[in-house]
Amino acid sequence: MLSRIAESLFWIGRYLERADDTARILDIYLQQVLEDAAVEQMACRAMFDVMGRLIPEDDSEVGVSQVLQLLAYDRKAPSSITGALVAARLNARSARDSVSSEMWEALNLTFLDLNEQRRRAERVGAHRFFQWVRERSSLASGVADSTMSRDEGWLFFDLGRNIERVDMTARLITTRAAGGSSGPSWTTLLRACGANEAYLRTYRGRVADRTAAEFLLLDRLFPRSMFFALSRAEECISLLDRSAQGRVGTEDAARRYLGRARTGLEFRGVEEMLSDLPGHLESIQSACAVATSALGTRYFPHAVIEWVGKGA
Template sequence: MLSRIAESLFWIGRYTERADGTARIVDVLRLQLLEDPGADETLASNTVLSVIMGLPWDGEATFSEVSTALVFDRANAGSITGAWFAARENARRARETLSTELWEGINTTWHRWNGFGRTVATERHLSWARERAALISGIADSTMRHDEAWDFLVLGRSLERADMTARLVATGAMPRGGAPWSVVLSSCGAQQAFMRSQRGLLSDDAAAAFLVLDREFPRSVFFALSEAERRLAALSPAPDERIGVSDEARRQLGRIRTSLEFRSTADVINDLPAQMLRVQAAVMASSLAIAGRYFQSGPLTTWTKDGVL
């Protein structure tokens, strides 16, 4: 597969999941402010912008400013609008590899999203973004051959999901300005799955453990990291390596996954904010290793009448 096609598929997966994850993070803030009249809007908004999403922010933020930065700002690839735009641009570059249904799903999403208002993010904006991301992922899984192209798309999706769930978990782990765990569970689409697994007993530690460590819930950090490792193994089956792991991306993901899997649950929960930062760092390191191995790092070859530039 051409490296430019592989890179586009990888980023389609990431940007689609980023639109979904950003919608969930903003929805956590929206629900927190609605359900708790005493919540400090400035503190919670600053926490989301600067601490959770890592945006440089001076001054006292409001939910309206969060909406502008994380929902409607096309120049910000971390916003929903920026993510949909980038996903469509990558889909155009990989048009010959995508199924017709997948291209139409991404293209239609971008054009319909532009028809929404650009004021303050509402439940309609955020739920629609989540539904379209789920639709696009479902179309990809059901209409593409599960070959290398699909592996790259799911790899990008899984890395982004691990990162975004880690950020969502961090909102619940914040001592000040954080959201209640019930809100975080709902925004992850995990409320019913969690209640079934815990027989209806809700506690903060159990909710955090579920979102981080559950082996069967597809949005848990552990599940997403494991899925990314499986896609990397499918893309490059390891030879008989008797010492270590040569694939740097798999090594980064394996280290953080095992640090979650083989530590006691209590240790993970007690160290939750720092552990989620390590997850985000591992995802970034893995993404850079994937880019260095599979994607074109130099300028594109240009053909002229005098030869190749």
């Protein structure tokens, strides 16, 4: 598979997941603001912080409209929902021959519908926009699952999706960890991940902070838990790395970073995690970042030879 195409697929996976997760995070935050307008300033500032975006300069008001503008509707920034969907489609377009037609149509239709959905959201509320984004990304993701061969291309796509999921779930949980008691409750977080019912069933309705954290961080069966997504990402890498039969350690750098993060979760236990939740979450996020750049070095080299003739 061409390196350029592999890179595109990896990023389609990431952008799709990012749009989905950002919609989830924004949705719960804005609901919280709706319930208690007094926290608007603080919640919105926390929002920017979590999403890794600079808070707009000067000390002007940071309210819901700025959050929506910059994190939901901004076409240029790849960390906004709209920007991520635009970027996913652009990547799919440049890898058009490797992306299945149905997948492309799912992404293209989403792209074509963005303006209309935004206008609708301005009438009926942003919640509908987030809902639509979640549906569209689930559709694209599902179409990919059901129409792409499980070859290298799909592994890169799935890898991107899972790395992003780890990163975004970490951000989501950070909203709780950083916000303390004023942040969203664990139930809200569970709901944002679509995990509330699975959680209630698993723990038979006994809701507690500790078990909720345990579920989102460590559950082995729930696909949005950090442990699950990390393990899946690691699995993709090891499937991609067919030469890895070494006797000593792990050759592949990306796998080392992700594996270390995964074992950190697996063998640390929930008590220890909770004692320094923001710190641990941050280290997992940085593991995702370095793993991505290690993947780039290995699979997506960008050595462009510029030819300039003698006369030029």
